[in-house]
Amino acid sequence: MVNIVNYITRQSHKPLILIPIILMILSLLYLGVFGLNEGIDLKGGTLVTVELKQPMTETEITNTVQNGLGVTDVETSLSDNTAIITISGDVDQVNFEELFSTQFNILSFRSVGALLSNAAMTQIIYALLFAFIFMAGTVFYVFRDLVPSVAIILSAVCNLSVAVGSMSLFGIPLSIASVGALLMLIGYGVDTDILLTTRLLKRREGSLEDRAEDALKTGVTLTFAALAAMIVLFVVVKLFIPTAQVLEDISAVLIMGLISDLLSTWFMNLGILKWHMERGGHN
Incomplete structure (x- = not known):
């Protein structure tokens, strides 16, 4: 574990940036080919x-x-x-x-009916659109730096893409419940990205690598705790209350999204921020 942390925070970060990007591209390609099932709330x-x-x-x-x-x-x-x-x-x-x-x-x-399902789809599009707009505006206002802001938005897009691609892969339908899980995932992903960005850009104690390692340990601990809770929820629902399909879908989407968040935050976002600061950014 120590070797992994040291490699992520102190070794070459450029190869790690590519891993989440490749996963995002593969997820979007799979989604484009096989599509996404719609729940009854959307298809009627x-x-x-x-x-x-x-x-x-x-x-x-x-x-x-x-x-x-x-x-x-x-x-x-x-x-x-x-x-x-x-x-x-x-x-x-x-x-x-x-x-x-x-x-x-x-x-x-x-x-x-079809009319209600069309209205639900419109609301979903607006919810996701406004979530990204307000997120982008807030992040740029806080950091006043284009590169960290773009990195956080890119990380959120990566999380969302991998989660939706995984929904297509495992046959989880797009429904009001799964959209709620995706919105929660956007919020959680931005939290960990802001944690990382604040530790690297706002703090001055220690070296860049020390601050990155400190942020990684805190962020990964939070994500593992959330992952453990969602895995327990998924197993309990699957074994004891299989009729609670909403809880199963929410927990499954969050599990896949949280795994994606680990990669996009600590591989891609951290790599982008280290590259930006090594080039003299945010002085």
């Missing part, structure tokens, strides 16, 4: 929570609903005797009850 559809009248597996429930309704896009999440069924498209509740009255008791039934 029907979400039904049912109580099983007889023991059934997730596959049996999915096949039963597909055959009964004549649709193909059906997903099922099962926990004990309760199942959450997601169906693409509008489904009539009365018809659903009549078709599956012998298999299910309906606990809740919710339909999301």
Whole structure:
């Protein structure tokens, strides 16, 4: 561990800058080729929570609903005797009850139309856009230096790109919940970047490498603590409350984003700042 810290903070930083950039490019390429699944909040559809009248597996429930309704896009999440069924498209509740009255008791039934889903997507775009605008303005106002400000924004873009690319890779849908996780990730990533930038640019005690090492130890400790909490949440939800899909999606997105934040902050951002200061920047 000591050798890794010394290499990151005291050795050549230029090769390390490329690692997060390459990951970001690969994530964007994968996203461009395979796209991103949309949750029911965005693409519209029907979400039904049912109580099983007889023991059934997730596959049996999915096949039963597909055959009964004549649709193909059906997903099922099962926990004990309760199942959450997601169906693409509008489904009539009365018809659903009549078709599956012998298999299910309906606990809740919710339909999301195309109009609502389009409005949700618009709100997501505005939320992410304003998050970046206010973040960029705040960072530039605090440091009054273009290079550190651009480095922080680039790091946030890298975090977001890798997280969204990972969502595409692992089949996590874009939903209101996952967007909330992405916004939290932007905020957390900027926190660690500002920690690093403040230690390097504002403080004068010790050498540049000493300040970088001090910032790294603090920032990595914070990130590992957050990672541990999200991993525990993901495992608990996966094993004990699999119907809590929202918590599973949020924890999965944050786990991938926090790992990306470690690379973008301590490889790329630190490398850019060291290069900037070695060239006489922010004197």
